[in-house]
Every structure is written in structure tokens, then in C-alpha cells.
Amino acid sequence: MPSPTRVIHKRIYEVAPRDLERAGTVSTAVRRELLALGMTPDIVRRASIICFEGEMNMVLYSEGGRIILLVRDDRVELLFSDRGPGIADIDLASQPGYSTAPDWARELGFGAGFGINNMEQNSDLFKIRSRVGEGTVVRATILLGIPFF
Amino acid sequence: MELRKVIAEIGITTLVGADLAREVRGGYCSDLLSDVLAHAQAGDLWITHQRHLNVIAVAKLRDVAGVVFPRGLRPSADVAARAQAEGVNLLIAEGTAFEVAGKLYRFLHP
Numbered sequence: 001m002p003s004p005t006r007v008i009h010k011r012i013y014e015v016a017p018r019d020l021e022r023a024g025t026v027s028t029a030v031r032r033e034l035l036a037l038g039m040t041p042d043i044v045r046r047a048s049i050i051c052f053e054g055e056m057n058m059v060l061y062s063e064g065g066r067i068i069l070l071v072r073d074d075r076v077e078l079l080f081s082d083r084g085p086g087i088a089d090i091d092l093a094s095q096p097g098y099s100t101a102p103d104w105a106r107e108l109g110f111g112a113g114f115g116i117n118n119m120e121q122n123s124d125l126f127k128i129r130s131r132v133g134e135g136t137v138v139r140a141t142i143l144l145g146i147p148f149f
Numbered sequence: 150m151e152l153r154k155v156i157a158e159i160g161i162t163t164l165v166g167a168d169l170a171r172e173v174r175g176g177y178c179s180d181l182l183s184d185v186l187a188h189a190q191a192g193d194l195w196i197t198h199q200r201h202l203n204v205i206a207v208a209k210l211r212d213v214a215g216v217v218f219p220r221g222l223r224p225s226a227d228v229a230a231r232a233q234a235e236g237v238n239l240l241i242a243e244g245t246a247f248e249v250a251g252k253l254y255r256f257l258h259p
């Protein structure tokens with residue numbers, strides 16, 4: 001295990017379920033925090049997209065949870081943890097186009113089934129852990145430099 | 150191309166003009182938010198029929214040059230207020246999405 005790098009910045013955000021009015025506020029806040037920390041536009045964009053997709057999934061599918069933004073010397077980490085139904089088949093849920101979004105969400109433009117794929121595409125390291133009936137934890141990491149030294 | 154020139158040329162109207170000096174590099178047409186996050190590019194004009202609050206968040210995160218609502222569709226006042234606060238340009242076109250996209254394409258790629 002590499003030694004853990006120094007934490008520069010940490011924020012915890014609560015996410016309420018099915019609150020589409022407020023949905024998107026965490027990703028907007030994370031974007032602002034990273035800009036204030038002087039992150040490059042590319043890092044800010046990738047982290048914001050990851051955060052939006054993770055936040056929307058928590059709002060649409062879980063019973064609520066929290067998002068933790070952790071900025072370290074060499075990486076930006078986003079942790080999403082929720083209480084909820086969990087994901088029975090993570091490989092299936094990660095497939096582009098797979099969605100169980102209800103009709104009311106589809107009418108609002110959700111449910112393309114690209115969310116998890118977008119999170120993965122914008123991450124350098126990506127992991128989902130889930131227990132059916134308990135909840136889901138997603139960890140997305142963006143490396144800030146070349147991770148070899 | 151500067152957004153204010155695009156607006157004048159393709160005949161769309163400004164609902165929220167947060168930054169009309171913004172450079173427009175292209176366009177993207179979609180009503181699916183994840184699809185826009187995956188495929189739209191910074192500086193695109195995003196043409197969509199969706200007009201709820203999350204559209205403003207997606208527009209901001211994806212850094213599009215503005216959002217164009219076709220067929221004269223108007224978002225509610227709270228959506229416009231959020232766009233203003235976040236600095237997102239909102240535009241309204243009388244024509245269909247197909248017509249706006251066509252005009253924009255022809256203007257950007259003469």
C-alpha cells in the first residue's frame with residue numbers, strides 16, 4: 001500500500017432522496033470548491049460530472065446519503081454512500097443504456113443509463129460496492145499528476 | 150464566434166444574457182442529461198426541450214455557451230433566476246430543434 005497522501009481539503013454534503021429541486025446543488029458546490037482551490041478546468045469538469053451523476057443516482061434511487069469530497073496532494077476523491085435498495089448486479093448497472101429510472105424521471109431527461117459510465121470515464125480509479133437492501137458506496141478518484149515517482 | 154453575433158444571425162432571442170461575449174464553437178442537441186454530460190463540448194450551444202433546474206446545473210458543469218429552447222418553450226421564472234445567478238445564457242428559438250440546429254450549423258460552417 002502506498003502511504004496515504006496529505007488531505008488538503010474535505011467537505012461532507014448530505015443528499016436527500018427524491019428531492020429533484022435541490023438535486024445538482026452538491027455538484028455545483030463541488031465545482032466551486034475545486035475552482036477556488038485552483039484546480040485545472042479539466043479536473044474541475046471531470047469531478048463535477050462524476051459528482052452530478054453520483055448525486056442524481058442517490059436522489060433517484062436511494063433513501064439518501066452523503067457525498068464526501070476529499071482533495072489530497074495527488075488526487076481528488078469523491079465518495080458517495082447511501083442507504084437504499086443497493087445494486088444487485090453492478091456489472092449490469094454499469095452497462096451504458098441500462099436503466100431502471102421511472103417514467104417521471106425519464107420525462108425529465110434522466111434514465112439514459114449513461115450515468116455510471118460517465119462516472120467511470122471521468123475517473124482514474126473507480127469502484128462500486130453495494131449490499132442489496134442496505135445501500136451503495138461509490139468511490140471515484142481523479143489523479144492530479146503522473147502517479148509514478 | 151461570439152454568442153451575440155450568433156443570436157443576431159440565427160434569429161433567436163435572449164431570455165438570460167449572462168455572458169453574451171461567450172465564444173460559440175458548435176452545438177449539441179439532446180434531451181438526455183447524461184448524454185449531454187458525456188458528449189457536449191465546452192462552448193457548444195445546447196438545444197433541448199428540457200427546462201427544469203437540473204438543466205442549469207448540467208449547462209454549468211459542461212460549460213456550454215448557452216441553452217437554446219426550441220418551439221418558443223420558456224422555462225419558469227425560478228429556472229431563469231438560477232441561470233442568471235450561475236451565469237448561464239438562456240435563449241429561445243421560435244423554430245423547432247431541427248431548424249435551430251440547421252441554422253446554427255450553416256452559420257458556423259458556411
Ligand SMILES: Nc1ncnc2c1ncn2[C@@H]1O[C@H](COP(=O)(O)OP(=O)(O)OP(=O)(O)O)[C@@H](O)[C@H]1O
Nearest residue numbers: 057061093099100101110111112113114115116183
Ligand atoms: N445509488 C444507487 N442505488 C441503487 N441503484 C442504483 C444506484 N445508482 C444506480 N443504480 C441503478 O443503476 C442503474 C444505472 O445507473 P446509471 O446512472 O448508469 O443510469 P440511470 O441513472 O438509469 O440513467 P442516467 O444516469 O443516464 O440518467 C440505475 O437505473 C439504477 O437501477
Ligand SMILES: [Mg+2]
Nearest residue numbers: 056057115116
Ligand atoms: Mg444515473
